[in-house]
Amino acid sequence: MFKDSFKFYKAKWPIPDFSDVLDFDNCTAKGIKEFGLDVDSIYEDVLPGLKPVYSWKCYEIVDRPGLIFIRNPFTPQGQRYWMTRCIRDYPKSPNVVNLSKKLFSQSVIDDWWNSFQNCSDKDDKRRMKVAMRWTTLGYHHDWDSKHYSEKMKNKFPSDLAQLSEFFSKALHLGKYSAEAAIVNYYPIGTTLAGHTDHSEADLEAPLFSFSFGQTAIFLIGGTTKEEKPAALFLRSGDVVVMAKESRLCYHAVPRVMKANLESWNDFPSVYKCEIEPPTNDWDLDTQLFENCADENFWSPFRQFVNDSRININVRQVLREGQLSL
Template sequence: MGKMAAVLGSAVTLAAEPGEDAFRKLFRFYRQSRPGTADLGAVIDFSAAHTARGAGPGAHKVVRTQLNVSSVSEHDAHRAGLQPVSKWQAYGLEGYPGFIFIPNPFLPGYQWHWVKQCLKLYPQKPNVCSLDKHMTKEETQDLWEQSKEFLRCKDMNKRRPRSLLEKLRWVTLGYHYNWDSKKYSADDYTPFPSDLAFLSEQVAAACGFQGFQAEAGILNYYRLDSTLGIHVDRSELDHSKPLLSFSFGQSAIFLLGGLKREEAPTAMFMHSGDIMVMSGFSRLLNHAVPRVLPNPKGESLPRCLERPLPALLPRDTVVESCSVEDWQVCASYLKTARVNMTVRQVLAKDQVFPLESMEEKRRETTTDSSCHLYSNSTQVKRARLNLDS
């Protein structure tokens, strides 16, 4: 108890010191944290039983959230690989209206489909990825085929060069996000994956957002040394719709702050299968990922990923089967990585993109692009962690 109080005290002291903003101080604190020690004692774990009982560090902030059970049928939930909404546990945080956290509502084994899609299907052309800046379209045509043998042999040769999938940092879907102009454009669009759209619509409906349209997705691929800088997702033209976040693979720490960086953030764990919804007041809050946490058992998968996808799937499901060979590649990748999908509605109903001048377009196409998901293995200075999307 003494060590826990000391950690909580140090976090509060860091946030209260003058000078550098409170968010960045805590970002650095958790980035340098040591798993298995008291450093993580103040991080909220929504999946832990004590959270639901109102005990544990930070749990005084945790409140139960009611979902719209009747908005999603059990059949449609099953089609997306989800448990019936009546079985989901949903939480919010005092001081963060519109924030909803749903610990892993996926049916056993069904995360396999979404992991495989993130690694095998979604990075394929014509979708845009972080490697396009440095490679030709032909070279990034099928990252899965170019990487699968490397990943299958990963354990046998740990000194081998990293595969292209391991070098991948982000993929954009639907309306593609321009990292330089921080805008979406009607000129840059590829069909949004129908399975991911259906999953997102069910989750949004369960959270009270009927009619949500999945129009843009950003997939972030994290290594154990990756971080995602402090930012606000404000580029969508319609902020009345929620931002949906899906996590798979190794756990991470997520920081949710306020409208200004002077406000100290709340830290929470994101585990495989967890879903976060940011809406209303919480839609435009600062947030970041300072730390991906290695599995305490070494290079192994979270327990929820050990059970395979059922061999027999519902006839009209959006989930596809996953072969043993494909999962072998996915599992090898996820032993030291995590994947996060964020899905957004960009436009309100009947809204269109504003016209841009030719000069604005010229500036956007000539600006040097950069990726804001940072890893120690890249040569970008760690000071460049800031992202305002």
């Protein structure tokens, strides 16, 4: 059942019927219910780049217990900040990327974005863009053994850790420690096959998935591929939290397509930056956050996301109180 749904939504011709895809901009659809946020929690110290927590639109899918969906809680400047971090900073040594030493020089592997920007050959530049598919942060996932190792880890980005911890707190999911992440880059037309995420020691802790850029169809099924999955639209800024029963369910991305609206460019006309800049209470890069409102600074990143989707999925590797593997 899962494979059939994947093939159906992946098809290039004829174009699939999307009428059964859950659209959280139209939440009168059957099978969706609101997630009970504590509306009395104002969170005055909201993380810069996020809308106030009381304004978040949170939902659950009735037959997918533990799956929480938040419809774009990010401001346009917040979206740009995280897209820039994913494009410019995260694919940089000592983080690990998928680029092969047989195809690319060490300088490209060590600092992909800088090399990409300085590449003058159009064909080489296109090859460099298409080749970049993932980077890992913190504990680096071993794709062969499907395990983590103390020998393959580096410092997890503090801003991304704070973002994940903030969401866990706001959703009342308990104490959370972000220790590993995979950042995926999806050019339009690419896919991610069905799989489960089960490499972490703590499978009780939720998995946070942040989507930016172009739109995707996301499939979430059951613990076997025999169960028919639900299909969801994921748009820029959307957050999916896989907790409890959904943590070990099969999921996939059969389709990435052009977004109808570029919400990351939808700045209010009265200002070009956040009313309140980041403070020292948060580990965001203050200068980068401010630069993201500048169209000249944003221009190369705009070109990148014009035909790409970015997904950050964050995991807690260790059990509470566990200091190492």
